[in-house]
Amino acid sequence: MSKETISQIKAHLQTIKNLDDPYLQLLVNDSRKGVQTAIDQLKRRLARQQEAYAAFKKRFKYEEYYWQNGCQYVAGMDEVGRGPLAGPVVTCAVILNADFDLIGVTDSKQLSRNEREKLYLKIINEAVEVSIAVNDRAAIDKLNIYAATQDAMIRAVNQLHHRPDHLIVDAVPLALDIPQTTLIKGDQKSISVAAASIVAKEYRDHLMRDYDYVYPGYGFAQNMGYGTKEHLAGLEKLGACPIHRHSFSPVQKYLN
Template structure:
């Protein structure tokens, strides 16, 4: 009995699809089947692309493993630029067999994917750590120093001690460990990409809770960045302790 178009669509989405079936569907002249085959082939091509990208992003980890390092931690931060909220760093040590095609710089991922990846990374990593530095500390030290402190705190939270660090575009001699600072590392190293997801999701969740406490500022939407609505709220009701008072335009106005 000939399969219906709907049955063929379901088979093309199945995990146990054979090459013989695909070839048979390619020869089916029905438009609905041809459209489903095209969609299937696009999915396959995208999967291959993501798989190749993932293995390319393991280049730094492979290089340092070949040099004798075992526990390589990726380090990244979230929240250097906002006018409010903490800067948060993530630290992640991944096992050799970790596999998550599509993992990338957290800013390039949808919120739904970040949330899924956050749980997956926490479940499958050898160790994860989070470091948080408050807006008050940022005002005391400056954002660059605060970011380094956040990274040190994240490293300190790892349950497995790293012997090598891969850091997104930052030098961190304070860690007293071998490290490599990688420009755009969150898009070039799986460990740093994983750390960027941990950092961003942790910070976003914090800002959403802050938004519930202080709805005027819409933190759940702007994550503390200086959007028009956020700046208007500052003008209207002033600033909070969570604001960074050394940051322009808050500092420049001198009114808060």
């Protein structure tokens, strides 16, 4: 039996990264219930980490395929903000390399605000390049939301200093002379699309929180412009503000 206290053992177990660690083998015959519970917790933690890593590698399969077939730069693309009644649509292109190791990068909708904020900064730091393009309310009303999204995506690509050899795009084909793979729910299938979705969402969420100070009463900091009960109540009381999309229902009936 180890002479360490259970608290000391728990602290040590937090540093262990695999079940073959010699320290863990010394604890196998420790009969204290607290020690055995800590070992079980360690095993579950390592199993979750292995599952997360396997899922991460699976989301890298498209990028790895194109790298292996002669593409140096593969850009993942996503958008945020097609559905809201107010605010811009934000698009993002992200180019990663094979050293990218942020296992937590996945569909932005599956992450908490705190997780997204941390990953946003790390993605910006680790990516080969990140490009963001925005179309505001006026452009959305002029072009329609689908065309405005395509337009912003194309600008995001054209702003890149590294010309992509291939694009992986979440559901929106683009009129560009670059080979493309269009994926449904691409942010769940491609790591670079997932990274783009996180960056685009964080960028747009920060914009909407700023707009909440400029145009209070609609709950933009919470609903990000989507048609929640609070938002609709604000429209009923205050009418439409300058960032409301005139072409979207039910905004039209609140225009002055």
